[in-house]
Amino acid sequence: MNRHPDQGVYMNNTIKTQQQPDLPLNHSEQLLHELQVHQIELEMQNEELQRARAALEGSHKRYCNLYEFAPVGYLSLSAEGEIIMLNLTAASLLGVERDTLLKHYFIDLVAPKDSDRAYFLLKELLRHPGEQQNFELMFKRGDGQFPARLDCLSLMPDEQPPVLRIILTDISESKRIEQELRIAAVAFEAQEGIAIIDANKIILRVNQAFTIITGYSAQELVSQPYTFKSARHAENFYTNIWDCVERMGSWQGEIWDQCKDGKNYPKWLIVTAVKNDAGSLTHYVCMHIDISERKASEEEIKRLAYYDPLTTLPNRRLLLDRLHQALASSSRSHKYGALLFIDLDNFKSLNDNLGHDMGDVLLQQVAQRLISCVREGDTVSRQGGDEFVVMLEELSEHAEEAATKAKVIGEKIIHALNQSYRLTDHDYQNTPSIGVTLFINHQLSIGALMKRADIAMYGAKAAGRNTLRFFDQNMQEAVSARAALEADLRNALTKNQFQLHYQQQAHNNGQIIGAEALLRWQHPQRGSVPPLEFVPLAEEIGLIVPIGHWVLEAACTQLKQWENDQRTRHLQLAVNVSARQFHQPDFAEDLRELLEKNTLNANRLKLEFTENLVFEDIEDTIAKIAILKAIGVSFSIDDFGTGYSSLTYLSQLPFDQLKIDQSFVQNIGIKPADTIIVQIIISMANNLGMDIIAEGVETEAQRAFLAFHGCHNYQGYLFGKAVPAVEFERCLRR
Numbered sequence: 068m069n070r071h072p073d074q075g076v077y078m079n080n081t082i083k084t085q086q087q088p089d090l091p092l093n094h095s096e097q098l099l100h101e102l103q104v105h106q107i108e109l110e111m112q113n114e115e116l117q118r119a120r121a122a123l124e125g126s127h128k129r130y131c132n133l134y135e136f137a138p139v140g141y142l143s144l145s146a147e148g149e150i151i152m153l154n155l156t157a158a159s160l161l162g163v164e165r166d167t168l169l170k171h172y173f174i175d176l177v178a179p180k181d182s183d184r185a186y187f188l189l190k191e192l193l194r195h196p197g198e199q200q201n202f203e204l205m206f207k208r209g210d211g212q213f214p215a216r217l218d219c220l221s222l223m224p225d226e227q228p229p230v231l232r233i234i235l236t237d238i239s240e241s242k243r244i245e246q247e248l249r250i251a252a253v254a255f256e257a258q259e260g261i262a263i264i265d266a267n268k269i270i271l272r273v274n275q276a277f278t279i280i281t282g283y284s285a286q287e288l289v290s291q292p293y294t295f296k297s298a299r300h301a302e303n304f305y306t307n308i309w310d311c312v313e314r315m316g317s318w319q320g321e322i323w324d325q326c327k328d329g330k331n332y333p334k335w336l337i338v339t340a341v342k343n344d345a346g347s348l349t350h351y352v353c354m355h356i357d358i359s360e361r362k363a364s365e366e367e368i369k370r371l372a373y374y375d376p377l378t379t380l381p382n383r384r385l386l387l388d389r390l391h392q393a394l395a396s397s398s399r400s401h402k403y404g405a406l407l408f409i410d411l412d413n414f415k416s417l418n419d420n421l422g423h424d425m426g427d428v429l430l431q432q433v434a435q436r437l438i439s440c441v442r443e444g445d446t447v448s449r450q451g452g453d454e455f456v457v458m459l460e461e462l463s464e465h466a467e468e469a470a471t472k473a474k475v476i477g478e479k480i481i482h483a484l485n486q487s488y489r490l491t492d493h494d495y496q497n498t499p500s501i502g503v504t505l506f507i508n509h510q511l512s513i514g515a516l517m518k519r520a521d522i523a524m525y526g527a528k529a530a531g532r533n534t535l536r537f538f539d540q541n542m543q544e545a546v547s548a549r550a551a552l553e554a555d556l557r558n559a560l561t562k563n564q565f566q567l568h569y570q571q572q573a574h575n576n577g578q579i580i581g582a583e584a585l586l587r588w589q590h591p592q593r594g595s596v597p598p599l600e601f602v603p604l605a606e607e608i609g610l611i612v613p614i615g616h617w618v619l620e621a622a623c624t625q626l627k628q629w630e631n632d633q634r635t636r637h638l639q640l641a642v643n644v645s646a647r648q649f650h651q652p653d654f655a656e657d658l659r660e661l662l663e664k665n666t667l668n669a670n671r672l673k674l675e676f677t678e679n680l681v682f683e684d685i686e687d688t689i690a691k692i693a694i695l696k697a698i699g700v701s702f703s704i705d706d707f708g709t710g711y712s713s714l715t716y717l718s719q720l721p722f723d724q725l726k727i728d729q730s731f732v733q734n735i736g737i738k739p740a741d742t743i744i745v746q747i748i749i750s751m752a753n754n755l756g757m758d759i760i761a762e763g764v765e766t767e768a769q770r771a772f773l774a775f776h777g778c779h780n781y782q783g784y785l786f787g788k789a790v791p792a793v794e795f796e797r798c799l800r801r
């Protein structure tokens with residue numbers, strides 16, 4: 068057995084002391100024993116050594132792991148700035164293999180924009196050993212860059228190398244968060260008001276816009292409960308908002324709130340719930356967008372769309388809307404409502420004579436009076452022009468009672484609109500015609516109801532105006548008949564269904580001085596339609612213009628024929644002209660051309676028209692009469708006494724003849740007033756130097772009376788009816 072030189076010493080020192088209490092052995096045994104003990108001890112020491120080494124290795128390994136894989140990069144630099152040591156994290160942060168980096172100049176890893184600064188900072192550190200500093204630099208990595216924080220420690224000279232230890236931390240993530248926070252901060256101070264509130268709806272933060280919108284300062288708001296206030300919403304409106312946010316995560320809509328000064332204002336509110344990772348609600352973000360301006364323009368648009376600008380009454384559109392609702396509510400309540408269609412009588416002549424401004428003033432006053440005649444819940448609307456519609460609701464469950472109530476209000480309206488109006492410096496009188504129809508449920512469509520009220524209004528007009536008429540079935544039939552007539556009338560000209568009949572005009576001495584041309588319509592089914600049945604319709608729909616033109620042409624042709632005959636050459640032909648036809652801008656010119664074309668002596672033509680035509684446009688009448696009189700045409704006022712002539716104008720207008728209306732003639736000797744009127748008309752015409760003729764003379768007594776009072780020209784059945792030209796000529800020969 069080999070003995071280590073030290074083992075003996077060690078053995079002597081230790082074994083001796085242990086061996087002292089033992090019993091004496093012989094020398095070799097003792098030696099052996101000692102050796103065995105020694106061996107055991109050695110083995111034990113060896114094991115201990117092994118354990119110590121293993122522990123050392125373990126801790127070295129742990130140290131290495133900690134060093135290499137630390138969350139930050141470690142680098143050691145030489146005095147020349149070369150990297151002499153670095154951990155794996157540093158290499159991976161810089162994106163380069165560790166071996167490549169060794170002996171590499173640290174400064175070369177810094178991004179160009181920071182390399183000068185880095186150079187000076189590091190140099191400064193090296194000059195002050197023991198100093199510690201940290202700063203941020205951009206580093207190159209692959210094609211890009213990354214921001215890093217450097218914690219540097221400059222070492223004492225006796226410790227070198229290395230001279231500088233650096234901890235490198237990638238701060239990209241914190242930079243990004245910082246940037247996001249900055250963006251969030253800018254966004255928070257946006258145009259929109261924003262409040263951040265906690266789960267208990269206590270305000271944590273508000274931005275400036277929020278304080279401007281609400282009028283409260285941030286100090287007044289923060290730590291206070293977040294609430295709304297407005298009488299415009301029921302209390303549960305706000306509760307519903309929070310319920311919705313809780314369920315759906317957000318809510319948005321228009322709400323009314325009150326600002327500090329008590330003013331109510333509209334805003335668009337967006338509430339968004341913020342939840343934590345665990346999914347529980349932590350905050351709400353409430354965004355307020357001021358929509359006062361938008362609201363105001365919306366209101367304005369609505370006003371323009373639904374209200375009449377002149378009278379501020381609801382317009383047709385809004386009325387139809389409300390009628391729709393009224394029908395629905397009448398079907399629930401089973402109560403009748405009524406529509407009153409109101410049209411002002413003779414509004415057009417006010418407009419023509421006093422101007423549109425006066426017309427407007429009248430319409431505004433009518434609107435006010437209508438409103439004062441109805442209850443709060445009723446609707447007064449303007450349809451346009453001089454047409455108004457009043458809608459009365461919930462009148463009664465019984466049609467008769469509802470009708471009575473509607474009639475009472477209608478009459479109240481008539482009374483109110485009959486009071487004289489003050490139009491700046493004019494006192495003005497006007498009357499309405501009112502058509503009424505009842506409604507309940509959805510029995511009839513809105514269009515049909517409006518039509519009924521309109522028809523009833525025409526009924527009121529036909530009944531003499533300034534009155535009220537209810538819609539009834541007969542009216543409906545009359546309207547349908549009228550529609551059919553209108554359709555036929557539109558084709559009558561092209562189908563050559565018109566004809567002129569001639570009624571003689573005679574002188575007291577028995578001589579036939581002329582004739583009146585009277586229009587006849589030969590309808591294929593109805594036979595001869597009298598002019599009173601279609602002329603007013605033709606006037607209304609404008610067809611009178613082409614029809615009247617045809618009449619004038621036919622009359623000229625007839626006159627031309629008469630010119631060629633000894634017996635008819637002297638006859639003057641009277642032609643009826645409608646107002647609408649006469650007031651056509653080119654009426655006079657057309658007629659002149661027509662006379663020229665036929666090379667007719669214009670003295671043979673007489674135009675008849677009513678007083679009303681004159682007063683619809685006096686200036687136009689005077690001008691046209693002047694043009695036509697200059698070429699020889701003469702003029703007669705038809706139906707004299709039935710219109711509302713102004714005697715002043717009459718004396719100024721160059722009429723040749725007055726035609727006493729047949730209604731007076733027929734009342735001669737029957738109605739004393741009419742008898743006197745006849746006398747007055749005759750003496751007036753004589754005084755004005757005008758010719759006079761009486762129409763509708765049926766009896767010898769009438770003729771004698773007229774002759775006695777100075778009227779010597781007549782037209783009437785006593786002399787002859789209106790007949791076709793052939794027959795008329797036959798009469799002449801007799």
Ligand code: C2E
Binds near residue numbers: 598645784785
């Ligand atoms: P008017 O111009 O006053 O014509 C006189 C009307 O009285 C004619 O009716 C004529 O037939 C009728 N009449 C004549 N003598 C008597 C009589 O002794 N007793 C009675 N009861 N009636 C008599 P008519 O032909 O039905 O014409 C009615 C109206 O139609 C005319 O009234 C006129 O205003 C209009 N009218 C007729 N033809 C035309 C026309 O060509 N153009 C225009 N615009 N209107 C016309």
Ligand code: MG
Binds near residue numbers: 583643675705
């Ligand atoms: Mg006539």
Ligand code: MG
Binds near residue numbers: 705728
């Ligand atoms: Mg007449």
